Amino acid sequence: MHQTSSSGSPEALFRASDSELMALLGLQALPLVKQPDEVLAMGRSGDLYGNPEQLGGGEFEHGGLAQVGKIFLRTWAVELQKAICTKGTLYKKLREKGSHQTDVLVAVAIGGLSSAIPALAPFSGLITVLSVLLVKTGVDAFCQMLSDKGSPLLK
């Protein structure tokens, strides 16, 4: 039986940069998009070591995990589009609430994604990060990003 956990503090995630969120998403999605032997290969080639080369410090910077996050979004794009972008219940709820109540929107997204994509429901951390990313980006821009195969945001 799966044990659910709390979604933590989405507010803190909301203050994270795009690259931090993408790296977090990659970390949460690693078991979904990489086989154990691939993770082993990543580890051996140094892809799991962070190499924060930003000017100044204090940020969780991890190019390898951010890439995994982008792979997750590309791999699960169809399911995510079906859940979010088909102008169904979740889409309407996210649009209805407006962009001002981010905490409410994140809660709506967590509930909506968990029920719309049961395969992801056990991964509560992943759903939380994904929901923050969705709310931060805005539902229409998020859907546009998923549908644009050449999006620079997913390269």
Added chain:
Amino acid sequence: MSRVFGSSYESVMFDGKPLEIVSQDVPEFRSMERQFGSLRRVGVVAYFPVETKTGMATIRFESSSTGSGFTKSIAKSGSLSRQKLIDLELQAGQPLANSARGDLQAALLPADRTIDAGKTVFIIDNAYYGLLPEALEFHGGAVLSSSNLATALDTLKFLQEKQVKPEDFTAFVGYPESDEDLKAVFKDQPTATLDTWKERSGEIRKLSDEFKFKLYGSSELNKLPDKNAVLHEIENSKGIVWITAHSSGCRVRLSAGEAVEISASDIAGLHLTKKPFVIVRACNGNEAGFAKAFISAGARGVWVNQGKIQASEVNSQLKEFLAASQQKTLAQAIETVKQSSPLAAHATGLHVELILPEGEHAPNQ
């Protein structure tokens, strides 16, 4: 520059009704009234976010052909706090942060954005909120904290029409190139490894060879005798690329082995007689006050990044800018970079002609 809580407020009038704004914003408000009153030209708009007792309000100025016929109005007034504004602005610089940009625009700007179509729009960031026109989706706009609006307009025109060739730039780059540099720059908390920094530094050196601009990398800076020698080189540049690897300033190791830090206040004290165009890329470059420091030292314009940025992204933006500068004007070259880099599109902005009000000092001073 921080403000002290419990600031005093003064009334300014709009159509006979008073608006209580924080006293520190009043001199700039009066200055803008004078500027717009004497600017006989249509199509110039400035948005000036001010603090009121209940939250932020935005004052909108628009010029007229008669000068005295200019309009000033309260474009927006709400309960947004100063801190929330700073938070939103920081988030708004991220390419994916459409919701933060939407919130920021809803909090500061009028609902009808068509009133600014085709006009030159300036943002007045009197209190160092870190506001950039890009976050408010004013493309081609600039940040202004100026006591000379006409000069600022000329500067914007200059940037739109003039070219600065890559070879006219001098680059000051604070990437570490040795173990000693790494320690001098980051003390005991290096971010990336030395190999990574050397790789990034090598990329800049390659760009210097390709585009023929003068480079002061770590090796060249190490040969200079003291901090004044570095500052002297900056003062004599026609165009400047300023890249620091550390947030608070550019830490460099000089020939005597001494590590010095060149901060925004050092820059503000310079006399840039050649009125250079400056590209600043630093951790929190806009927020740390480098743009305003260069402008107050005499730079014609500064293109600055906001928030954190990776060295590889800096190099990529620089390469694209230099390549475009061979054929295009400064403004066009910037636009070229923005079109290929989502981070440049949302987290960089142009500052023009800051002349600090009398008695005020540059940030960090």
